[in-house]
Amino acid sequence: MSGFSAPHCGSLRASDDGREVELYGWVARRRDHGGVTFIDLRDRWGLVQVVIRSIGETEVRNEYVVRVKGKVTRRPGGSENPKMATGEIEVVASDLEIISEAKTPPFEIQDDVNADEALRLKYRYLDIRRPKLAQTLELRHRVVQSIHRYMDAHEFMEVETPMLLKGTPEGSRDFIVPSRLHPGEFFALPQSPQQLKQLLMVAGIGRYYQIARCLRDEDLRADRVVEITQLDVEMSFCTEEDVFTLIEGLWSKVWKDVLGIEIPTPFPRIDMQESLLKYGTDKPDLRYSLEIGDVSDALRETGATVLRSALDAGGVVRCFAVPGGRDMSRRELDELALIAKGAGAKGLAWIPGPLDRHMSEGEMAAIKAAAGAGADDLILVVADRRRKAETVMGLLRREIARRRKLIRHDEWNFLWIYPMYLFEEDDQGKLTYGHHPFTSPWPEDMHLLAERPYEVRARAYDCVLNGFEISGGSIRIHQPELQERVFEILGMSREKIRAQFGHLLEAFEYGVPPHGGIAAGIDRLMMAITGTDNIRDVVAFPKTQSHQDLMLGAPSPVDPAQLAELHIQVVPPQKAPS
Template sequence: MSGFTAPHCGALRASDEGHEVDLYGWVARRRDHGAVIFIDLRDRWGAVQVVIRDAETLSARLRLESVVRVRGKVQRRPNGSENPRMATGEVEVVSDDLEILSESQPTPFPIEDPEEPDEKNRLEYRYLDLRRPHMTKMLELRNKVNRIIRDYMEEREFIEVETPILTRSSPSGARDFLVPSRLHPGSFYALPQAPQMLKQLLMVSGVQRYYQIARCFRDENLRADRQPEFTQLDVEMSFCDEEDVFTLIEGLFAQLWQKILGITLPVPFPRLDIKESYLRYGTDKPDLRYELEISDLGDALRETRAEIFRKVLAGGGVVRALSVPNGKELARRELDELVTVARGAGGQGLAWLPGPMEKFLSDGEMSDVRRLTGAGENDLVLIVADRRRKAETVMGLIRQEVARRRKLVREGEWKFLWINPTYLFEEDDQGKLTYAHHPFTRPFAEDMPFVEERPYDVRAHAYDIVCNGYELGGGSLRIYDPAMQERVFQLLGMPLETIRARFGTLLEAFTYGVPPHGGIAPGIDRIVMMLGGTDNIRDVIAFPKTQSMSDLMLGAPSEVDSEQLDELHVKVVPPQKASS
């Protein structure tokens, strides 16, 4: 009998009673009573208890995590010895032949211990980390998500088209990973940050409904929810409007949540203007599982005697506040910790009322503050004054931190929303106009008449989908009208050569009959994170990298032979060591 066709350890049930089986698996636990030994034999599907008698010769070699084959009979456990905590707990397999296929040394960390091993060890011995049942579940979950996505998209007549990994540096804003060309000295391929241009070209090709579970690469710094390579459900569709995209994606999320968690998500998802999101929540990916809304105190404090506030407002900055319910009971130590959070985000600090600032505020100002923030008797008002973006970032983090500390987050809720509309342009570091998304994002036609006077008020047909404080994806309708496209490039002040070099292919393609189109790209890693109940993207990627982008298991990146470099026409220039 082949072990491949043998029954699964974790699948045995009372109905299998009496069956003679061969089992293959790993020794998960061993309980040695001398003349009788119990082992829990684990495979991907779970574990079952095996009873071994007369096993003197073997017992010493039955090490944890060794791979064994057991032949025996499935029987009901003796009355009273059933284990309700195991799915297979009603039965056991009585061994009459046991073979050790492969012995295991003691593992660098316990496989069965519910406690998480150190991250370093997990990543160095990732193949063992993945053996932990929790991680095996994550792999299975991710597979299930992919399958549901594929079924869903196929049912709606989308076709999956693969796009190249060796491609050309693309228009989006992240740093590229480059691959030197052997045949073209001095030239490089870029790994795709997203198949953006290709999926739009597929619309010109007449594919009409494209999707791809696509690997994307961005050479930017990592976060708990960001890896340098990640996977997107890349979608593009022709002849669609925003509602089509929303409906499609809401349906997909509803199905995922239904099929995996058994939860019915209310659709459609609410929509929130991005400016409003920044104002009220201090972020473009608000967590709506708690209230805590931020208020703007600008109008109330413009003339205040409190110099810090007045100066910031006079200098074009903002003053924002958050009322903490029953915050008066916050200890001074906790306030100091919040100040540390604010400073950690680059903020100047944090003021609070009632508090030391109070004496600089008039009665009228105090009552305005209370009115604007909705603060009651026992509430504490936290205040940040800074340049707008900084104040928003700081307040957003403070809001999160307060919610976490005060346990205001309603666990178990799923607060999906669309960030929409967004705006076409942003200000860059130099105060210049730049695109908020990418230069093909379709503006609201009705907003174009005032683009000269108020460019930052021009709305865009762009959207992000957000859940519980995570951005799960984003997309837009694309410009297909050459006149509109030209206008946008002109407003951005992009030189013709730059446009041709970076977007020439797409613009030319658009002269051959381009359907109006749009798309979106939900991040699969983050979706699996949410469904798997983890807050770390490494838990849903089989072989992830560390924060410094190393693969501790394989030892990547690594140096290569000078012959390889020569062949690629690449010369390494070591970084300048700081002189001591």
């Protein structure tokens, strides 16, 4: 018998009683009682207890790989272990062979051990032996399989797109790959198959999907990795309502398949601007309320100079109530202020607090009303430029929810951010696109394009789950005249457009169907499903914040000959004089 046909350690049950088996696995734990020794044998499917009595020397240690022959037996009455899935039975060994010995691992292979993450990443193959991580990977597999079944059932065709693409100066920074055959020229790795999927629509595929790897050379966060996996979808002759229905159906199916849970559809929709105002983010977590209010107008004449000066500079004053927050210590408030300052705020005010005596009764009442504050509540107040105030309030709102345990953890809170807006203001106050330059405006807002572009709604949408942006997309522009107008408003030159999007625009001259789509980040989806706030928990081999693979030791220098072949010369960074 080989290990392939052998039963799994973790799969044995009382119904296997009496069965002669051969098991392969790792020694998870050993309990030596002198005359009898118990071994918990582990494989991907779980643990089973092996009983060893008088079969000679059994010098097995933790993490040894062994083969055990024996008989599945019901445990003696009273010695069943209800904490183990295999706890009703045990395997009485008749033979044990050590296949491979093992050094003591650098950390204990146990779910509750909280070893340093760098160490876990270096020995990721040991980390994955921990049942929790192995189960997360399996869950991820089942989610992806469910997605494939659903997309296939709806007649979407999976088409693979190239990994070596043309670079784009727009959007995220590209990872580039040198061309050996074309000195000085480079490919770019895909940030997403965006243009290719639109070309597939021109090609008449109609319904396309792909579970695609995408790479973005940007600085990392707790919910961002360099190499992301996304479900990429595009379809022809569709409206946003079709996309909503498709994706709501998809998540319903996945939740039912994988978690056995019915989720209610359709999902609620929230206007992007409303989300930024009320929740301080474009991906609100509505498993807790803590709604933010604006009190800018009520404080125009206030005597509280810190607030007044922010307003005079064109900023806003925002606030929200911390339920029962009057019990917060000065120390805790200082910590919150530190968080606010860390996010770039000038400061944090609270009521009741030192600012009270500079404000009129009317102003205080307005703030209490806007925050919806009760008698025991404390109100947090931030005054700053609008975007900064939103960021800071969003951050504080999340922090308060965590600290005061206001999150309803049993809830799956799906929602659409819709509508979004076609244009945004960049740091220099210049107009730029909100989603991407092919996003279609709302037909009824066309008259605003020239005069009030910021008010033009976009046929773009994000799907948010428990505060994670799990997908986003849009209906694309397919009319050349409209596309040209949008480029014009964005101030893009004809040459720039030709160089970057020429192939797409040319394709559109050969009969383009109206089309739209969406991309869903599988990594963030898995974060929401598993309830982790660390994206590395749902990736088999993640990189660090500084893009390093601690296990492989990548990136690493390459041989000069290899560089020469690629016509590349390395210029070491200049160390700045200190």
